Amino acid sequence: MALADSVLIVGGGVFGLSTALSLSERHPTTQITLLESSPTIPNPHGSSVDSSRIIRADYANRAYADLAATAIRKWRTTAWGQEGRYTENGLVLVYSEGNTIAEKYTRDSYENVRVLEGEERVTFLASNAAVEETVPRYAGGTKAAGGYLNRGSGWADAEAGVRFAKGMLAERKNVTIRQHAEVERLLFDDDNNHKVTGVVLKNTEVLTADLVVLATGAWTPQLVDLGGIAEATGQVLAYIQISDEEQAQLAHMPTILSFATGIFIIPPRNNELKIARHAYGYRNPQTVQVPVAGTVATMEDVSIPENGVSAPQEGERACRQALSEMLPAFADRPFIRTRVCWYTDTPKGDFLITYHPDHPNLFLATGGSGHGYKFLPILGEKIVDALEGTLDVELARLWKWPEVRAPRGPVVTRDGSRSGAIGLVLRDELAR
Numbered sequence: 001m002a003l004a005d006s007v008l009i010v011g012g013g014v015f016g017l018s019t020a021l022s023l024s025e026r027h028p029t030t031q032i033t034l035l036e037s038s039p040t041i042p043n044p045h046g047s048s049v050d051s052s053r054i055i056r057a058d059y060a061n062r063a064y065a066d067l068a069a070t071a072i073r074k075w076r077t078t079a080w081g082q083e084g085r086y087t088e089n090g091l092v093l094v095y096s097e098g099n100t101i102a103e104k105y106t107r108d109s110y111e112n113v114r115v116l117e118g119e120e121r122v123t124f125l126a127s128n129a130a131v132e133e134t135v136p137r138y139a140g141g142t143k144a145a146g147g148y149l150n151r152g153s154g155w156a157d158a159e160a161g162v163r164f165a166k167g168m169l170a171e172r173k174n175v176t177i178r179q180h181a182e183v184e185r186l187l188f189d190d191d192n193n194h195k196v197t198g199v200v201l202k203n204t205e206v207l208t209a210d211l212v213v214l215a216t217g218a219w220t221p222q223l224v225d226l227g228g229i230a231e232a233t234g235q236v237l238a239y240i241q242i243s244d245e246e247q248a249q250l251a252h253m254p255t256i257l258s259f260a261t262g263i264f265i266i267p268p269r270n271n272e273l274k275i276a277r278h279a280y281g282y283r284n285p286q287t288v289q290v291p292v293a294g295t296v297a298t299m300e301d302v303s304i305p306e307n308g309v310s311a312p313q314e315g316e317r318a319c320r321q322a323l324s325e326m327l328p329a330f331a332d333r334p335f336i337r338t339r340v341c342w343y344t345d346t347p348k349g350d351f352l353i354t355y356h357p358d359h360p361n362l363f364l365a366t367g368g369s370g371h372g373y374k375f376l377p378i379l380g381e382k383i384v385d386a387l388e389g390t391l392d393v394e395l396a397r398l399w400k401w402p403e404v405r406a407p408r409g410p411v412v413t414r415d416g417s418r419s420g421a422i423g424l425v426l427r428d429e430l431a432r
């Protein structure tokens, strides 16, 4: 089936690279240009680039669990997971007393992975004592009322995965990769800002194509109006230096994700231990100009990323507190660096993979909501299915453009997995 003679894919992270890989394979005569504003892919400021990302089928929603299980098979058995890009170390998910939403998420997720991974690989931990017995190193600091261990989950070297994807893409004859190519705005066929015909780069260069795919992650609200649909939320990462001996001791621990605090700790890599928080996050409200209903509208209070920002004191304290409870031996170790990394959050944590309802020839592939990385080996297949109109019914329902927009303003992801305070603003927290 012919899709388009020429396609511009904007964004060189997980969503853009995987789309380009699948599109170039399934449509070998289509000319594909991938545009990335960063001088490099991997982009060190992108959401897809970090030391590690959890690879898990541990989802309360069965559709994501099934999809993740398919992705994990690729990480396990194909080149995607080789050369240290994937390590299977297990995952412990825990909830705290009285947090009924987190407990439900954990129990539903347990039921799903029990079926997908097999009973022998997944152990329910019905009490704090059972959690402590399973992960004694965390010294009881999880404050867990219960949880479970899934030995079939793992983690990926996120930067290496992106580099691998780019390497494969660079060999495709029908693909051109352009770095340092920032899209300033979409190009339309008339004065009504209706049909998209290409993009205008920041250097004023005009590129036209039959189809434009925005895989621009947390920056997408700068190019189209996503009010009430998706926005950037900043999440805290902190790193400490550890010795060779400590690296060897911690390397084979399971990853732990505590719904009590949102804190997760993945085994260290290259003598760096990362402490991270999966939370409602920080907003970074800005004023942007985007095409709306035939004009260019000025939108206030749109949260978009700020590159190169260290964690506010509030976030550092949360990581420090988690260290003192979960790995007390490291409690006083200085952070060698901290970072605010940007999720593209949607109200239910579902991706946004759909044609734009008002702009023909414009397609969105974004809304990662803090859990998109694991799908890197297979996400492009689903995105191209959506482009062709053949996506599974359930995924199409989850990823469609919403029939009714949530009110403008903060997008709060209520998928049962988030912790922390709602409504923190980055600049306020940095000023404290």
Ligand SMILES: Cc1cc2nc3c(=O)[nH]c(=O)nc-3n(C[C@H](O)[C@H](O)[C@H](O)COP(=O)(O)OP(=O)(O)OC[C@H]3O[C@@H](n4cnc5c(N)ncnc54)[C@H](O)[C@@H]3O)c2cc1C
Pocket: 010, 011, 012, 013, 014, 015, 016, 035, 036, 037, 038, 043, 045, 046, 047, 048, 049, 052, 053, 054, 055, 181, 182, 183, 184, 215, 216, 217, 218, 219, 220, 223, 235, 236, 237, 276, 341, 342, 343, 344, 365, 366, 367, 368, 369, 370, 371, 372, 373, 374, 375
């Ligand atoms: C702290 C953190 C922890 C996470 N943990 C996990 C995890 O454990 N497991 C998991 O599965 N997922 C995890 N995720 C989520 C996952 O990493 C993201 O869902 C995924 O990487 C998003 O990919 P993306 O392509 O949408 O975004 P990005 O990787 O940010 O890619 C978007 C790209 O578009 C480019 N771009 C933007 N605007 C323009 C423009 N105008 N012109 C040209 N280029 C542009 C950007 O420079 C960027 O490189 C985590 C995310 C974060 C931030």
